[in-house]
Amino acid sequence: MGGGCLASRLAHYAPLSERERRSLGRLEERERRFRKGALIHRENDPVRELYIVRSGWLVSFVYLGNGARQIMRFHFPGDIVGVSSLAFGEATDCLAAVTDVDLCPLDQDKLALLFEEEPRLAALIFTLTLSERVSLADRLASIGRTAARARIASLLCEFMARLRVMEGADKLEFTIPLTQEDFGDATGLTAVHVNRMIRGLVEDRLIERHGSRVRILDERRLAAEGLFTDRYANIDTSWLPAAR
Amino acid sequence: MGGGCLASRLAHYAPLSERERRSLGRLEERERRFRKGALIHRENDPVRELYIVRSGWLVSFVYLGNGARQIMRFHFPGDIVGVSSLAFGEATDCLAAVTDVDLCPLDQDKLALLFEEEPRLAALIFTLTLSERVSLADRLASIGRTAARARIASLLCEFMARLRVMEGADKLEFTIPLTQEDFGDATGLTAVHVNRMIRGLVEDRLIERHGSRVRILDERRLAAEGLFTDRYANIDTSWLPAAR
DNA sequence: CGACCCCTTGATTAGCCTCAACAACCGTGG
DNA sequence: CCACGGTTGTTGAGGCTAATCAAGGGGTCG
Numbered sequence: 001m002g003g004g005c006l007a008s009r010l011a012h013y014a015p016l017s018e019r020e021r022r023s024l025g026r027l028e029e030r031e032r033r034f035r036k037g038a039l040i041h042r043e044n045d046p047v048r049e050l051y052i053v054r055s056g057w058l059v060s061f062v063y064l065g066n067g068a069r070q071i072m073r074f075h076f077p078g079d080i081v082g083v084s085s086l087a088f089g090e091a092t093d094c095l096a097a098v099t100d101v102d103l104c105p106l107d108q109d110k111l112a113l114l115f116e117e118e119p120r121l122a123a124l125i126f127t128l129t130l131s132e133r134v135s136l137a138d139r140l141a142s143i144g145r146t147a148a149r150a151r152i153a154s155l156l157c158e159f160m161a162r163l164r165v166m167e168g169a170d171k172l173e174f175t176i177p178l179t180q181e182d183f184g185d186a187t188g189l190t191a192v193h194v195n196r197m198i199r200g201l202v203e204d205r206l207i208e209r210h211g212s213r214v215r216i217l218d219e220r221r222l223a224a225e226g227l228f229t230d231r232y233a234n235i236d237t238s239w240l241p242a243a244r
Numbered sequence: 245m246g247g248g249c250l251a252s253r254l255a256h257y258a259p260l261s262e263r264e265r266r267s268l269g270r271l272e273e274r275e276r277r278f279r280k281g282a283l284i285h286r287e288n289d290p291v292r293e294l295y296i297v298r299s300g301w302l303v304s305f306v307y308l309g310n311g312a313r314q315i316m317r318f319h320f321p322g323d324i325v326g327v328s329s330l331a332f333g334e335a336t337d338c339l340a341a342v343t344d345v346d347l348c349p350l351d352q353d354k355l356a357l358l359f360e361e362e363p364r365l366a367a368l369i370f371t372l373t374l375s376e377r378v379s380l381a382d383r384l385a386s387i388g389r390t391a392a393r394a395r396i397a398s399l400l401c402e403f404m405a406r407l408r409v410m411e412g413a414d415k416l417e418f419t420i421p422l423t424q425e426d427f428g429d430a431t432g433l434t435a436v437h438v439n440r441m442i443r444g445l446v447e448d449r450l451i452e453r454h455g456s457r458v459r460i461l462d463e464r465r466l467a468a469e470g471l472f473t474d475r476y477a478n479i480d481t482s483w484l485p486a487a488r
Numbered sequence: 489c490g491a492c493c494c495c496t497t498g499a500t501t502a503g504c505c506t507c508a509a510c511a512a513c514c515g516t517g518g
Numbered sequence: 519c520c521a522c523g524g525t526t527g528t529t530g531a532g533g534c535t536a537a538t539c540a541a542g543g544g545g546t547c548g
Binding site: 062064066068069072083084087089093108111112113115119120123127130131133136137140141143144145146152163181185187188231235238240 | 306308309310312313314316327328330331332333334336337338340352353355356357359360363364366367370371372373374375376377378381383384385388389390394398431432468471475478479480482484485
Protein backbone atom coordinates (compact mmCIF):
# COMPACT_ATOMS: atom_id res chain seq x y z
CA MET A 1 0.00 0.00 0.00
CA GLY A 2 2.87 2.36 -0.76
CA GLY A 3 2.34 5.99 -1.74
CA GLY A 4 -0.73 6.84 0.26
CA CYS A 5 -2.62 4.24 2.20
CA LEU A 6 -5.01 6.91 3.39
CA ALA A 7 -5.73 7.69 -0.26
CA SER A 8 -6.45 4.08 -1.02
CA ARG A 9 -8.69 3.79 2.01
CA LEU A 10 -10.64 6.91 1.08
CA ALA A 11 -10.85 5.78 -2.52
CA HIS A 12 -12.83 2.81 -1.28
CA TYR A 13 -15.61 5.18 -0.47
CA ALA A 14 -15.43 7.92 -3.07
CA PRO A 15 -13.45 8.51 -6.26
CA LEU A 16 -10.60 10.95 -5.74
CA SER A 17 -9.33 13.56 -8.15
CA GLU A 18 -5.66 13.71 -9.12
CA ARG A 19 -5.25 16.84 -7.11
CA GLU A 20 -6.81 15.23 -4.05
CA ARG A 21 -4.52 12.23 -4.32
CA ARG A 22 -1.54 14.55 -4.40
CA SER A 23 -2.78 16.43 -1.34
CA LEU A 24 -3.21 13.18 0.53
CA GLY A 25 0.17 11.91 -0.59
CA ARG A 26 1.81 14.94 0.99
CA LEU A 27 0.33 13.95 4.32
CA GLU A 28 2.17 10.67 4.38
CA GLU A 29 5.70 11.73 3.72
CA ARG A 30 7.29 10.46 6.87
CA GLU A 31 7.02 7.04 8.38
CA ARG A 32 7.61 5.68 11.83
CA ARG A 33 7.93 2.12 12.95
CA PHE A 34 7.01 0.73 16.35
CA ARG A 35 7.74 -2.67 17.79
CA LYS A 36 5.07 -5.05 18.94
CA GLY A 37 3.98 -4.07 22.42
CA ALA A 38 5.34 -0.51 22.18
CA LEU A 39 3.36 2.19 23.95
CA ILE A 40 2.97 5.05 21.50
CA HIS A 41 1.33 7.46 23.83
CA ARG A 42 -0.35 7.51 27.21
CA GLU A 43 -3.58 9.11 28.24
CA ASN A 44 -3.03 12.82 28.88
CA ASP A 45 0.21 12.96 26.94
CA PRO A 46 0.32 16.12 24.87
CA VAL A 47 -0.25 15.11 21.26
CA ARG A 48 0.27 17.27 18.20
CA GLU A 49 -0.02 14.67 15.48
CA LEU A 50 -2.25 11.95 14.17
CA TYR A 51 -1.17 8.69 12.63
CA ILE A 52 -2.25 6.91 9.55
CA VAL A 53 -1.84 3.17 9.95
CA ARG A 54 0.18 1.62 7.18
CA SER A 55 0.62 -1.88 8.52
CA GLY A 56 -0.05 -3.83 11.70
CA TRP A 57 -2.62 -3.72 14.47
CA LEU A 58 -2.93 -1.06 17.15
CA VAL A 59 -5.12 -0.79 20.18
CA SER A 60 -6.41 2.22 22.06
CA PHE A 61 -7.60 1.88 25.61
CA VAL A 62 -7.87 3.54 28.98
CA TYR A 63 -7.02 2.43 32.47
CA LEU A 64 -9.76 3.27 34.91
CA GLY A 65 -9.27 4.39 38.47
CA ASN A 66 -10.19 0.90 39.65
CA GLY A 67 -7.27 -0.63 37.80
CA ALA A 68 -9.34 -2.13 35.02
CA ARG A 69 -8.56 -1.61 31.37
CA GLN A 70 -11.15 -0.85 28.72
CA ILE A 71 -10.18 -1.24 25.11
CA MET A 72 -11.88 1.36 22.94
CA ARG A 73 -10.88 0.15 19.55
CA PHE A 74 -8.46 -1.85 17.50
CA HIS A 75 -6.91 -0.03 14.56
CA PHE A 76 -6.05 -1.58 11.24
CA PRO A 77 -4.20 -0.46 8.12
CA GLY A 78 -5.94 2.51 6.52
CA ASP A 79 -7.30 3.78 9.83
CA ILE A 80 -6.53 7.22 11.16
CA VAL A 81 -5.67 7.11 14.85
CA GLY A 82 -5.32 9.74 17.49
CA VAL A 83 -8.03 11.88 15.97
CA SER A 84 -9.92 12.45 19.16
CA SER A 85 -6.86 14.04 20.67
CA LEU A 86 -7.55 16.92 18.31
CA ALA A 87 -10.41 17.97 20.49
CA PHE A 88 -8.34 18.14 23.64
CA GLY A 89 -4.75 18.76 22.67
CA GLU A 90 -3.80 15.71 24.65
CA ALA A 91 -4.38 12.03 24.26
CA THR A 92 -7.74 10.84 25.50
CA ASP A 93 -6.53 7.25 25.63
CA CYS A 94 -3.42 5.11 25.51
CA LEU A 95 -2.25 3.86 22.14
CA ALA A 96 -0.17 0.72 21.83
CA ALA A 97 1.16 -1.46 19.04
CA VAL A 98 -0.35 -4.94 19.08
CA THR A 99 2.00 -6.13 16.36
CA ASP A 100 4.94 -4.39 14.73
CA VAL A 101 3.42 -1.38 12.99
CA ASP A 102 4.27 1.26 10.43
CA LEU A 103 2.63 4.62 10.96
CA CYS A 104 2.64 7.87 9.04
CA PRO A 105 2.65 10.75 11.49
CA LEU A 106 0.59 13.70 10.38
CA ASP A 107 0.73 17.10 12.02
CA GLN A 108 -2.50 18.62 13.20
CA ASP A 109 -1.58 21.70 11.19
CA LYS A 110 -1.67 19.67 8.03
CA LEU A 111 -5.15 18.54 8.80
CA ALA A 112 -6.15 22.15 9.34
CA LEU A 113 -4.70 22.91 5.94
CA LEU A 114 -6.75 20.12 4.45
CA PHE A 115 -9.90 21.70 5.85
CA GLU A 116 -8.99 24.94 4.12
CA GLU A 117 -7.87 23.62 0.79
CA GLU A 118 -9.68 20.34 0.28
CA PRO A 119 -13.13 20.67 1.80
CA ARG A 120 -14.30 17.52 0.12
CA LEU A 121 -11.54 15.46 1.65
CA ALA A 122 -12.14 17.07 5.00
CA ALA A 123 -15.80 16.13 4.77
CA LEU A 124 -14.84 12.61 3.77
CA ILE A 125 -12.55 12.22 6.75
CA PHE A 126 -15.29 13.69 8.90
CA THR A 127 -17.64 11.05 7.53
CA LEU A 128 -15.14 8.35 8.30
CA THR A 129 -14.85 9.41 11.93
CA LEU A 130 -18.63 9.46 12.11
CA SER A 131 -18.77 5.88 10.99
CA GLU A 132 -16.27 5.06 13.70
CA ARG A 133 -18.49 6.71 16.20
CA VAL A 134 -21.35 4.57 15.01
CA SER A 135 -19.33 1.45 15.44
CA LEU A 136 -18.39 2.59 18.91
CA ALA A 137 -22.08 2.94 19.56
CA ASP A 138 -22.62 -0.59 18.30
CA ARG A 139 -20.03 -1.82 20.75
CA LEU A 140 -21.76 0.09 23.51
CA ALA A 141 -24.98 -1.71 22.72
CA SER A 142 -23.16 -5.01 22.55
CA ILE A 143 -21.55 -4.56 25.95
CA GLY A 144 -24.53 -2.90 27.56
CA ARG A 145 -27.25 -5.20 26.41
CA THR A 146 -25.98 -8.56 25.23
CA ALA A 147 -24.60 -11.64 26.95
CA ALA A 148 -20.97 -12.69 26.93
CA ARG A 149 -21.18 -15.06 24.02
CA ALA A 150 -22.89 -12.49 21.84
CA ARG A 151 -20.22 -9.92 22.61
CA ILE A 152 -17.48 -12.23 21.44
CA ALA A 153 -19.40 -13.17 18.33
CA SER A 154 -19.98 -9.53 17.55
CA LEU A 155 -16.33 -8.60 18.02
CA LEU A 156 -15.28 -11.35 15.64
CA CYS A 157 -17.77 -10.14 13.08
CA GLU A 158 -16.46 -6.62 13.40
CA PHE A 159 -12.90 -7.72 12.78
CA MET A 160 -13.96 -9.59 9.71
CA ALA A 161 -16.03 -6.76 8.31
CA ARG A 162 -13.26 -4.23 8.83
CA LEU A 163 -10.43 -6.31 7.52
CA ARG A 164 -12.45 -7.03 4.43
CA VAL A 165 -12.65 -3.37 3.47
CA MET A 166 -8.92 -3.35 2.84
CA GLU A 167 -8.23 -6.98 2.11
CA GLY A 168 -11.03 -8.34 -0.03
CA ALA A 169 -14.57 -9.49 0.48
CA ASP A 170 -14.04 -13.24 0.32
CA LYS A 171 -11.84 -13.45 3.37
CA LEU A 172 -13.04 -16.02 5.88
CA GLU A 173 -9.87 -16.82 7.73
CA PHE A 174 -7.53 -14.44 9.45
CA THR A 175 -4.95 -14.03 12.16
CA ILE A 176 -6.00 -12.29 15.33
CA PRO A 177 -2.90 -11.29 17.25
CA LEU A 178 -4.77 -10.79 20.52
CA THR A 179 -4.74 -12.52 23.85
CA GLN A 180 -7.96 -13.59 25.44
CA GLU A 181 -7.37 -10.89 27.99
CA ASP A 182 -7.47 -8.36 25.16
CA PHE A 183 -10.78 -9.81 24.10
CA GLY A 184 -11.97 -9.43 27.65
CA ASP A 185 -10.83 -5.83 27.94
CA ALA A 186 -12.64 -5.04 24.71
CA THR A 187 -15.89 -6.76 25.64
CA GLY A 188 -16.08 -6.09 29.35
CA LEU A 189 -15.43 -9.70 30.36
CA THR A 190 -12.68 -11.59 32.14
CA ALA A 191 -10.14 -13.62 30.22
CA VAL A 192 -11.42 -16.77 31.86
CA HIS A 193 -14.93 -16.19 30.66
CA VAL A 194 -13.76 -15.20 27.21
CA ASN A 195 -12.02 -18.52 27.01
CA ARG A 196 -15.19 -20.42 27.81
CA MET A 197 -17.19 -18.43 25.29
CA ILE A 198 -14.69 -18.95 22.49
CA ARG A 199 -14.57 -22.66 23.17
CA GLY A 200 -18.33 -22.67 23.04
CA LEU A 201 -18.27 -21.07 19.61
CA VAL A 202 -15.74 -23.64 18.44
CA GLU A 203 -17.73 -26.48 19.92
CA ASP A 204 -20.87 -25.30 18.15
CA ARG A 205 -18.91 -25.10 14.92
CA LEU A 206 -19.39 -21.37 14.36
CA ILE A 207 -15.66 -20.87 14.14
CA GLU A 208 -12.47 -22.87 13.95
CA ARG A 209 -9.27 -21.92 15.66
CA HIS A 210 -5.63 -22.92 15.48
CA GLY A 211 -3.55 -20.69 17.67
CA SER A 212 -4.27 -17.14 16.64
CA ARG A 213 -5.62 -18.25 13.29
CA VAL A 214 -9.41 -18.04 13.14
CA ARG A 215 -11.73 -19.28 10.46
CA ILE A 216 -15.39 -18.39 10.29
CA LEU A 217 -17.48 -21.48 9.64
CA ASP A 218 -20.98 -20.06 9.87
CA GLU A 219 -20.91 -16.35 9.30
CA ARG A 220 -24.65 -15.90 9.24
CA ARG A 221 -25.16 -17.55 12.57
CA LEU A 222 -22.23 -15.72 14.10
CA ALA A 223 -23.65 -12.38 13.03
CA ALA A 224 -27.09 -13.36 14.25
CA GLU A 225 -25.83 -14.38 17.66
CA GLY A 226 -23.78 -11.23 17.96
CA LEU A 227 -26.67 -9.04 16.78
CA PHE A 228 -24.11 -7.61 14.42
CA THR A 229 -24.82 -5.06 11.69
CA ASP A 230 -22.08 -4.35 9.22
CA ARG A 231 -21.29 -0.64 9.15
CA TYR A 232 -18.18 -0.98 7.06
CA ALA A 233 -19.26 -2.29 3.70
CA ASN A 234 -20.65 1.04 2.54
CA ILE A 235 -20.74 4.59 3.64
CA ASP A 236 -22.75 7.36 2.08
CA THR A 237 -20.76 10.03 0.33
CA SER A 238 -23.56 11.63 -1.61
CA TRP A 239 -23.71 14.64 0.69
CA LEU A 240 -20.07 15.62 0.17
CA PRO A 241 -19.25 18.94 -1.49
CA ALA A 242 -17.87 18.73 -5.02
CA ALA A 243 -14.21 17.98 -5.66
CA ARG A 244 -11.92 20.92 -6.38
CA MET B 245 -31.23 31.46 22.96
CA GLY B 246 -32.90 32.99 19.92
CA GLY B 247 -31.03 33.73 16.69
CA GLY B 248 -28.50 30.94 16.62
CA CYS B 249 -28.13 28.52 19.46
CA LEU B 250 -25.50 26.66 17.49
CA ALA B 251 -23.56 29.89 17.29
CA SER B 252 -23.78 30.41 21.01
CA ARG B 253 -22.70 26.85 21.67
CA LEU B 254 -19.73 27.15 19.35
CA ALA B 255 -18.83 30.52 20.80
CA HIS B 256 -18.29 28.75 24.10
CA TYR B 257 -15.27 27.12 22.58
CA ALA B 258 -13.86 29.64 20.15
CA PRO B 259 -14.57 33.27 19.30
CA LEU B 260 -16.56 33.64 16.10
CA SER B 261 -16.24 36.30 13.45
CA GLU B 262 -19.25 38.33 12.34
CA ARG B 263 -19.22 36.54 9.04
CA GLU B 264 -19.18 33.16 10.77
CA ARG B 265 -22.10 34.12 12.97
CA ARG B 266 -24.09 35.09 9.92
CA SER B 267 -23.25 31.80 8.23
CA LEU B 268 -24.41 29.91 11.27
CA GLY B 269 -27.52 32.00 11.59
CA ARG B 270 -28.57 30.98 8.11
CA LEU B 271 -28.50 27.36 9.20
CA GLU B 272 -31.17 27.87 11.79
CA GLU B 273 -33.88 29.56 9.83
CA ARG B 274 -36.60 27.03 10.28
CA GLU B 275 -37.84 25.54 13.50
CA ARG B 276 -39.80 22.43 14.33
CA ARG B 277 -41.49 21.45 17.51
CA PHE B 278 -42.05 17.94 18.81
CA ARG B 279 -44.16 16.78 21.70
CA LYS B 280 -42.80 14.89 24.64
CA GLY B 281 -42.49 11.24 23.69
CA ALA B 282 -42.59 11.87 19.94
CA LEU B 283 -40.48 9.60 17.77
CA ILE B 284 -38.56 11.82 15.38
CA HIS B 285 -37.00 9.08 13.36
CA ARG B 286 -36.45 5.36 13.49
CA GLU B 287 -33.32 3.39 12.81
CA ASN B 288 -32.88 2.94 9.05
CA ASP B 289 -35.23 5.77 8.17
CA PRO B 290 -33.78 7.76 5.30
CA VAL B 291 -32.53 11.04 6.73
CA ARG B 292 -31.46 14.12 4.80
CA GLU B 293 -31.18 16.60 7.60
CA LEU B 294 -29.60 17.19 10.95
CA TYR B 295 -31.13 19.00 13.89
CA ILE B 296 -29.80 21.61 16.19
CA VAL B 297 -31.43 21.36 19.59
CA ARG B 298 -32.93 24.61 20.73
CA SER B 299 -34.76 23.46 23.84
CA GLY B 300 -35.64 20.24 25.60
CA TRP B 301 -34.09 16.81 26.00
CA LEU B 302 -33.78 14.18 23.31
CA VAL B 303 -32.58 10.61 23.40
CA SER B 304 -31.05 8.44 20.73
CA PHE B 305 -31.09 4.68 21.09
CA VAL B 306 -31.31 1.39 19.28
CA TYR B 307 -33.42 -1.69 19.77
CA LEU B 308 -31.39 -4.85 19.55
CA GLY B 309 -32.51 -8.09 18.02
CA ASN B 310 -33.07 -9.49 21.50
CA GLY B 311 -35.65 -6.83 22.28
CA ALA B 312 -33.42 -4.82 24.56
CA ARG B 313 -32.91 -1.10 24.16
CA GLN B 314 -29.58 0.65 24.43
CA ILE B 315 -29.55 4.39 24.84
CA MET B 316 -26.59 5.94 23.07
CA ARG B 317 -26.88 9.49 24.23
CA PHE B 318 -29.09 12.17 25.63
CA HIS B 319 -29.10 15.43 23.71
CA PHE B 320 -29.40 18.88 25.23
CA PRO B 321 -29.85 22.40 23.89
CA GLY B 322 -26.90 23.39 21.71
CA ASP B 323 -26.23 19.82 20.59
CA ILE B 324 -26.28 18.77 16.98
CA VAL B 325 -28.15 15.51 16.51
CA GLY B 326 -28.45 13.09 13.66
CA VAL B 327 -24.90 13.73 12.54
CA SER B 328 -23.93 10.10 12.25
CA SER B 329 -26.67 9.59 9.72
CA LEU B 330 -24.49 11.62 7.38
CA ALA B 331 -22.19 8.67 7.02
CA PHE B 332 -24.94 6.30 5.98
CA GLY B 333 -27.73 8.31 4.43
CA GLU B 334 -30.08 6.72 6.90
CA ALA B 335 -30.56 6.93 10.61
CA THR B 336 -28.22 4.74 12.61
CA ASP B 337 -30.43 5.00 15.67
CA CYS B 338 -33.87 6.06 16.81
CA LEU B 339 -34.35 9.60 17.98
CA ALA B 340 -37.10 10.54 20.40
CA ALA B 341 -38.17 13.60 22.34
CA VAL B 342 -37.87 13.12 26.09
CA THR B 343 -39.58 16.44 26.80
CA ASP B 344 -41.24 18.86 24.43
CA VAL B 345 -38.46 20.06 22.15
CA ASP B 346 -37.67 22.75 19.62
CA LEU B 347 -35.34 21.74 16.83
CA CYS B 348 -33.81 23.57 13.90
CA PRO B 349 -33.65 21.23 10.93
CA LEU B 350 -30.56 21.66 8.82
CA ASP B 351 -30.13 20.15 5.38
CA GLN B 352 -27.08 18.03 4.77
CA ASP B 353 -26.41 20.23 1.73
CA LYS B 354 -26.03 23.21 3.97
CA LEU B 355 -23.43 21.43 5.99
CA ALA B 356 -21.58 20.59 2.78
CA LEU B 357 -21.67 24.28 1.95
CA LEU B 358 -20.22 25.07 5.33
CA PHE B 359 -17.30 22.77 4.62
CA GLU B 360 -16.64 24.69 1.42
CA GLU B 361 -17.10 28.20 2.66
CA GLU B 362 -16.29 28.16 6.34
CA PRO B 363 -13.50 25.66 6.90
CA ARG B 364 -12.91 26.90 10.39
CA LEU B 365 -16.49 26.28 11.42
CA ALA B 366 -16.41 22.91 9.75
CA ALA B 367 -13.32 22.03 11.73
CA LEU B 368 -14.97 23.29 14.89
CA ILE B 369 -18.02 21.14 14.33
CA PHE B 370 -15.71 18.26 13.54
CA THR B 371 -13.98 18.87 16.86
CA LEU B 372 -17.30 18.89 18.64
CA THR B 373 -18.29 15.52 17.23
CA LEU B 374 -14.89 14.20 18.26
CA SER B 375 -15.51 15.24 21.81
CA GLU B 376 -18.81 13.41 21.62
CA ARG B 377 -17.01 10.34 20.48
CA VAL B 378 -14.72 10.62 23.45
CA SER B 379 -17.62 10.83 25.81
CA LEU B 380 -19.14 7.81 24.13
CA ALA B 381 -15.85 6.06 24.80
CA ASP B 382 -16.08 7.10 28.44
CA ARG B 383 -19.50 5.56 28.64
CA LEU B 384 -18.16 2.41 27.06
CA ALA B 385 -15.54 2.18 29.80
CA SER B 386 -18.15 2.90 32.41
CA ILE B 387 -20.45 0.14 31.22
CA GLY B 388 -17.72 -2.30 30.34
CA ARG B 389 -15.58 -2.03 33.42
CA THR B 390 -17.42 -0.52 36.36
CA ALA B 391 -20.09 -1.72 38.75
CA ALA B 392 -23.71 -0.63 38.71
CA ARG B 393 -23.40 2.09 41.29
CA ALA B 394 -20.44 3.66 39.54
CA ARG B 395 -22.32 3.72 36.24
CA ILE B 396 -25.16 5.69 37.77
CA ALA B 397 -22.80 8.07 39.51
CA SER B 398 -20.95 8.63 36.28
CA LEU B 399 -24.12 9.29 34.29
CA LEU B 400 -25.23 11.87 36.82
CA CYS B 401 -21.84 13.57 36.62
CA GLU B 402 -22.06 13.65 32.86
CA PHE B 403 -25.46 15.33 32.94
CA MET B 404 -24.19 17.93 35.30
CA ALA B 405 -21.04 18.63 33.32
CA ARG B 406 -22.95 18.98 30.07
CA LEU B 407 -25.78 21.08 31.37
CA ARG B 408 -23.26 23.42 32.90
CA VAL B 409 -21.71 24.26 29.55
CA MET B 410 -24.91 25.99 28.52
CA GLU B 411 -26.42 26.92 31.84
CA GLY B 412 -23.68 28.10 34.15
CA ALA B 413 -20.96 26.56 36.24
CA ASP B 414 -22.53 26.85 39.66
CA LYS B 415 -25.46 24.61 38.94
CA LEU B 416 -25.86 21.86 41.52
CA GLU B 417 -29.52 21.05 41.22
CA PHE B 418 -31.44 20.12 38.13
CA THR B 419 -34.43 18.32 36.74
CA ILE B 420 -33.84 14.99 35.08
CA PRO B 421 -36.92 14.09 33.05
CA LEU B 422 -36.00 10.41 32.82
CA THR B 423 -37.50 7.24 34.16
CA GLN B 424 -35.36 4.75 35.97
CA GLU B 425 -35.82 2.50 33.00
CA ASP B 426 -34.17 5.17 30.86
CA PHE B 427 -31.27 5.19 33.30
CA GLY B 428 -31.10 1.45 32.95
CA ASP B 429 -31.14 1.50 29.16
CA ALA B 430 -28.34 4.03 29.21
CA THR B 431 -26.18 2.16 31.70
CA GLY B 432 -26.87 -1.44 30.78
CA LEU B 433 -28.85 -2.19 33.94
CA THR B 434 -32.44 -3.05 34.80
CA ALA B 435 -34.77 -0.44 36.17
CA VAL B 436 -35.03 -2.39 39.41
CA HIS B 437 -31.32 -2.33 39.95
CA VAL B 438 -31.10 1.32 38.99
CA ASN B 439 -33.62 2.02 41.70
CA ARG B 440 -31.52 0.29 44.32
CA MET B 441 -28.39 2.10 43.26
CA ILE B 442 -30.02 5.52 43.29
CA ARG B 443 -31.42 4.89 46.72
CA GLY B 444 -27.96 3.88 47.81
CA LEU B 445 -26.57 7.18 46.58
CA VAL B 446 -29.30 9.06 48.41
CA GLU B 447 -28.78 7.03 51.55
CA ASP B 448 -25.06 7.77 51.50
CA ARG B 449 -25.86 11.44 51.03
CA LEU B 450 -24.14 11.85 47.69
CA ILE B 451 -27.32 13.18 46.15
CA GLU B 452 -30.77 14.32 47.16
CA ARG B 453 -33.89 13.67 45.18
CA HIS B 454 -37.44 14.94 45.09
CA GLY B 455 -39.29 13.48 42.14
CA SER B 456 -37.26 14.26 39.07
CA ARG B 457 -35.41 17.04 40.83
CA VAL B 458 -31.86 16.03 41.75
CA ARG B 459 -29.34 17.89 43.84
CA ILE B 460 -25.71 16.95 44.07
CA LEU B 461 -24.55 16.92 47.67
CA ASP B 462 -21.00 15.66 47.30
CA GLU B 463 -19.78 16.23 43.80
CA ARG B 464 -16.22 15.15 44.44
CA ARG B 465 -17.20 11.82 45.85
CA LEU B 466 -19.77 11.24 43.13
CA ALA B 467 -17.17 11.83 40.45
CA ALA B 468 -14.68 9.63 42.27
CA GLU B 469 -17.12 6.76 42.57
CA GLY B 470 -18.13 7.08 38.94
CA LEU B 471 -14.50 7.36 37.79
CA PHE B 472 -15.72 10.36 35.91
CA THR B 473 -13.52 12.74 33.93
CA ASP B 474 -15.09 15.93 32.69
CA ARG B 475 -14.66 16.23 28.93
CA TYR B 476 -16.98 19.16 28.54
CA ALA B 477 -15.45 22.05 30.40
CA ASN B 478 -12.83 22.72 27.73
CA ILE B 479 -12.00 21.63 24.27
CA ASP B 480 -8.88 22.51 22.34
CA THR B 481 -9.38 24.77 19.37
CA SER B 482 -5.79 25.77 18.82
CA TRP B 483 -5.40 23.52 15.80
CA LEU B 484 -8.25 25.12 13.86
CA PRO B 485 -7.52 26.93 10.63
CA ALA B 486 -7.82 30.71 10.73
CA ALA B 487 -11.19 32.43 10.42
CA ARG B 488 -12.16 33.82 7.04
C1' DC C 489 16.58 -25.37 31.72
C1' DG C 490 13.89 -22.08 34.04
C1' DA C 491 10.86 -18.07 33.87
C1' DC C 492 7.12 -16.11 32.04
C1' DC C 493 3.05 -15.65 29.49
C1' DC C 494 -1.02 -17.51 27.86
C1' DC C 495 -4.53 -20.94 27.72
C1' DT C 496 -7.50 -24.18 30.05
C1' DT C 497 -10.42 -26.16 33.52
C1' DG C 498 -12.86 -26.69 38.02
C1' DA C 499 -15.05 -24.88 42.27
C1' DT C 500 -17.03 -21.24 44.57
C1' DT C 501 -18.90 -16.57 45.10
C1' DA C 502 -21.27 -12.41 44.17
C1' DG C 503 -23.53 -8.99 41.52
C1' DC C 504 -27.19 -8.24 38.90
C1' DC C 505 -31.46 -10.11 36.78
C1' DT C 506 -36.06 -12.02 37.03
C1' DC C 507 -40.32 -12.39 38.89
C1' DA C 508 -43.79 -10.66 41.72
C1' DA C 509 -46.51 -7.63 44.39
C1' DC C 510 -47.76 -3.28 45.87
C1' DA C 511 -47.55 1.83 46.50
C1' DA C 512 -47.34 6.37 44.57
C1' DC C 513 -48.24 9.31 41.01
C1' DC C 514 -50.35 11.23 36.77
C1' DG C 515 -53.43 12.37 33.25
C1' DT C 516 -58.04 11.49 31.69
C1' DG C 517 -62.82 11.26 31.57
C1' DG C 518 -66.95 10.91 34.00
C1' DC D 519 -64.31 16.38 42.39
C1' DC D 520 -63.49 11.72 42.24
C1' DA D 521 -62.77 7.28 39.91
C1' DC D 522 -59.91 4.94 36.96
C1' DG D 523 -56.15 2.92 34.29
C1' DG D 524 -51.61 3.19 33.19
C1' DT D 525 -47.05 4.30 34.21
C1' DT D 526 -43.32 4.68 37.41
C1' DG D 527 -41.11 3.75 41.71
C1' DT D 528 -40.18 0.48 45.59
C1' DT D 529 -39.17 -3.71 47.92
C1' DG D 530 -38.40 -8.75 48.60
C1' DA D 531 -37.07 -13.56 47.25
C1' DG D 532 -34.68 -16.49 44.44
C1' DG D 533 -31.89 -17.74 40.37
C1' DC D 534 -28.35 -17.31 36.90
C1' DT D 535 -24.45 -15.29 34.59
C1' DA D 536 -20.10 -14.00 34.92
C1' DA D 537 -16.35 -12.94 38.38
C1' DT D 538 -13.05 -14.75 41.43
C1' DC D 539 -9.86 -17.93 43.06
C1' DA D 540 -6.89 -21.60 42.16
C1' DA D 541 -4.08 -24.91 39.84
C1' DG D 542 -1.93 -27.11 36.01
C1' DG D 543 -0.24 -27.43 31.05
C1' DG D 544 1.91 -25.79 26.82
C1' DG D 545 4.69 -22.70 24.37
C1' DT D 546 8.36 -19.39 23.86
C1' DC D 547 12.38 -16.85 24.88
C1' DG D 548 16.47 -15.84 27.21
